[in-house]
Amino acid sequence: MTTEPSGTPPLIEFRGVHHAFGRRPVLRNIDLGVARSEFVCMVGPSGCGKTTMLRMVAGLLAPMEGEVRYHGKKVGEPAHEIAFMFQDYSKALLPWRSVAGNVSLALEASGVKRAARADRIRGLLAKVGLAGHEEQFPMQLSGGMQQRLQIARCLAQEPSVLLMDEPFGALDAMTRQALQDELLRIIRTTGMTALFVTHDLEEAIYLSDRVVVLHPNPGRIAQIFPVTLPKPRNQLTTREHSEFLRLRHEIFNFISEGEP
Amino acid sequence: MRFLKGAAFPLGFLALWEIWMRAAGIHSDSLAPPSQIAVAFYGVLVDGTILDRTGQTLAAALAGLAIGGGLAVVFSVVLGLVPTFARLMQFSIEVLRPVPPVALIPIAMLIFGFGFSMEITLCAFACFWPVAIYGHAAIVNIEPQLLDLSRVLRLSPWARAVKIVLPAALPRYFVAFRLSAAVALIIAVTVEIAINPLGVGFELMKAAQSLHPARMFAMLLWIGFIGWCLNAALLFAQRRLFGPAGLAARAR
Numbered sequence: 381m382t383t384e385p386s387g388t389p390p391l392i393e394f395r396g397v398h399h400a401f402g403r404r405p406v407l408r409n410i411d412l413g414v415a416r417s418e419f420v421c422m423v424g425p426s427g428c429g430k431t432t433m434l435r436m437v438a439g440l441l442a443p444m445e446g447e448v449r450y451h452g453k454k455v456g457e458p459a460h461e462i463a464f465m466f467q468d469y470s471k472a473l474l475p476w477r478s479v480a481g482n483v484s485l486a487l488e489a490s491g492v493k494r495a496a497r498a499d500r501i502r503g504l505l506a507k508v509g510l511a512g513h514e515e516q517f518p519m520q521l522s523g524g525m526q527q528r529l530q531i532a533r534c535l536a537q538e539p540s541v542l543l544m545d546e547p548f549g550a551l552d553a554m555t556r557q558a559l560q561d562e563l564l565r566i567i568r569t570t571g572m573t574a575l576f577v578t579h580d581l582e583e584a585i586y587l588s589d590r591v592v593v594l595h596p597n598p599g600r601i602a603q604i605f606p607v608t609l610p611k612p613r614n615q616l617t618t619r620e621h622s623e624f625l626r627l628r629h630e631i632f633n634f635i636s637e638g639e640p
Numbered sequence: 641m642r643f644l645k646g647a648a649f650p651l652g653f654l655a656l657w658e659i660w661m662r663a664a665g666i667h668s669d670s671l672a673p674p675s676q677i678a679v680a681f682y683g684v685l686v687d688g689t690i691l692d693r694t695g696q697t698l699a700a701a702l703a704g705l706a707i708g709g710g711l712a713v714v715f716s717v718v719l720g721l722v723p724t725f726a727r728l729m730q731f732s733i734e735v736l737r738p739v740p741p742v743a744l745i746p747i748a749m750l751i752f753g754f755g756f757s758m759e760i761t762l763c764a765f766a767c768f769w770p771v772a773i774y775g776h777a778a779i780v781n782i783e784p785q786l787l788d789l790s791r792v793l794r795l796s797p798w799a800r801a802v803k804i805v806l807p808a809a810l811p812r813y814f815v816a817f818r819l820s821a822a823v824a825l826i827i828a829v830t831v832e833i834a835i836n837p838l839g840v841g842f843e844l845m846k847a848a849q850s851l852h853p854a855r856m857f858a859m860l861l862w863i864g865f866i867g868w869c870l871n872a873a874l875l876f877a878q879r880r881l882f883g884p885a886g887l888a889a890r891a892r
Contacts, residue, residue: 440788457794464792471785476807476882485803489793537793 704763
């Protein structure tokens, strides 16, 4: 089942992971390897354990059986080089801190000296297109801008892995596409490895190198689809590409057939 | 316009009261016409009685609020962060909390005698519970995603408390303090009326016992005004202090 690209050992690895909440099994026999600088999307219906898998990589949750490895070592505690982007941006930002203050939190946590923070914050906000909004508060920003702010806070950790839990799910289509491209640009320039959870099949194909389809109850990996579309991706040409359409059909049919 | 509509009833009521008492020629030991109340109010205002007494009552109420509320903040943080302690204390809280603070007047009298200490202690007891209970709820119900965030960022326990937990709970603590301020004032005035020779409550009682209804009503209106001012001042502070965060807390 595991299909990591040949040669290089995986950066993130699930080995025989089982997990249950109470008596309800949520993950069964998960084996998955993610290579360095790879972009992997996980799609599947609610309750298939996508978020649980992300939380395991982040070190927020330990699997009951099996193990999750990062750099060949078992994940125990959260690590600085793994950043987590939460689904509900309105609850993941500190409402009492300004935009700059929210980015600063991650810098403070990494022990960056006060004098060095202002420059870093300015650079990070510019990178995500929030320059000039330093003094505003999260409540005053649109959903898209709040999610940009979360990206900036993640980048402040200088992570090598970015975990994203349906980050664009609540955004309108235009904002979502703009953020997808922004994200791909940032990932390309930093060489980060990305694990991305989404409900949206087209979003998964558009962003990723591999799409992992999960089945629910209990969550298990049903099939992994490699995406060979040319990069950089483009909202028009990529989505009109024959390979994109073929994948969309194939995965869509696969998911539909999987349903009882 | 809205102000005029709001004022129509009380002004009309006062006018009727005045007319009725004058027309019927009532001279009572328990009632006085508004004109005499106004004169009596002017009297206690000019001779400094009202300011002295108000100072005493507010000092006792606010000192009680500060002591009781302050202890309650510490208590609730420990309750919120140490679930075992919360379970241990649950029974004791449920037994102690419903005790009416005024029922403790006799004990407080025996321990402290007349004066500020007794009144402050009772106010502190009354203020402790709302702050402790609201504060505990605020800390327990903190957004779980924020706690996840503090773990992902690897914040130390101290940094987590200071940078995440307390700021997140602060607006609710302030609401608890605002409600407790009203409680403190009620308890202070009650203690003064019942037993303590201090403050506006004592002055009100004195006027009633010396059969001076105009002065009694003047004190009554003044006490109402103090309560209104205290609440308005704290509401104003809440809006100013918490800015956008305060807005967020009230929107929830």
